[in-house]
Amino acid sequence: MHCTNVNIGKKESFYKGEAEFQGECLKIQVSEKPGSTRITGHSASPLGEDTEMTMKKSVLQEAAERVWRRMSCDPGLQRKPHTAIMAGKPILHYFDGRARMESIRWLLAAAGVEFEEKFMKTREDLEKLRKDGSLMFQQVPMVEIDGMKLVQTRAILNYIAAKYNLYGKDIKERALIDMYSEGMVDLNEMVLLYPYLPSRDKDGRLTQIKEKSRNRYFPAFEKVLTSHGQDYLVGNRLSKADVHLTELLYHTEELDSTVLANFPLLKALRTRVSNLPTVKKFLQPGSQRKPFDDRKCVEIARKLFS
Template sequence: MSVPKLLYFDIPGKAEAIRLCFTYAGIPFEDYRFKDREEFLAMKTSGKLVFGQVPALEVEDVILTQSTAILRYVAKLKAESALYPADPILAARVDAICDQESDAFMGLRVAKYKGRFGFKFLEDDKFKEQLDDTLANLNSEVIPRHLDALVAALKAGGTDWLAGTKGPSIADFCWAPVLKGIHEGKFTGDAKVLDAFPDLVAFLHKFYTLPAIAEYYKDTPETIDFSAKGRA
């Protein structure tokens, strides 16, 4: 089988979890990053992307889409990596944690990418105050509520991993880049959101110090520091 080709922009975004999953499992892949938006639009217009979205994974003559589906595919390529449990109950718990990530940030993604969700009219400056209030509410109430639930799931699982697996699963790969983005103030716009969740900061430290993950980022200019001191 040829090397899978991951298609995305030259940013972490939704593809970062997949890149890290390939890396952790030791599976060779081509990390293809569009040269510009026009290249992506040309592929979208061609009809190759089933839902007109990326990330997409080109495997032989098939293009897979939807990030969580791709994560499951990658995990199943190397069963010994234990990234997706064989036990159906545990697998369902992993799936639930992945789905919860979508629920937790649905409002934020609509507010950030208004046109994509049919709210392009909100880009008008007259709605700026309402949007600012919405983002403040998401950071102060909605997202913390979901993070509380994630901490509860982490503690209930009885391990260091979000779905209660013995080692990292695709659920951890799904959440880690998003939480990292929050902690760095690059996703929600409020880097202090995680200050109230030391268990999640500890999870991030454990995840990003996994040898394969640390090696992946060794040449990254920015230092990955999940302490409050490191962000100050």
């Protein structure tokens, strides 16, 4: 699908684009007005017939979501959050720090999805979630989305990626996206846990992070971008793998400012993703992006989980 125009007014939201629906190519015009929600368009059938149609609200929501999703891949389009067509914002349950929730924040932000956060501040807050049955495995992060209470970070990320068209166009692209995303896990885990290490272990861990990022992980992703010469890792369109890698590049640079010196294509990818309107907004001061986990954050986490 290719989005051709977006215009958001104060009294109505108006979208234009193209989408495939039930095997037919639709030129759609999606509008959201007070008291009236519908999609109208024209279907060019294989027989050359041009049929005007009006669809139900459920189909409107699906088509409008597709228009929104496509915009995450095109920095030239001014993408707005999904507030007009969402039943409710996702709610993120965690403490006020990066740790295992930050990748979820990044992916929702990249998709242009506004979200709320409920921070746990005491052990009692965590126990309350456990006792009311909200945590399937007694663990956070937990995200309330689409009537579900999802736990397990990767399951949450995969759902968001699939919902907002950040998971490739077919099973082959999804396999590559999964492979690249899983390939980042080891390095990301080292960076994520670094603030929580005892002081005596930090120098050794930092040396390990520098060595593995420069000699194993970043060369691998630089090679991927070199091999196909495209703007993104898979299918020349934004996917969760690009978002995860951009996040990892930022976090690794916080520990090693020269880590990208020999990786020009990774630097270009980081800049490209950072300039997408949704990500650019997320990187601004005052956003829901969390700073490096400081001593206070570490103390809160230890009180919650120890």
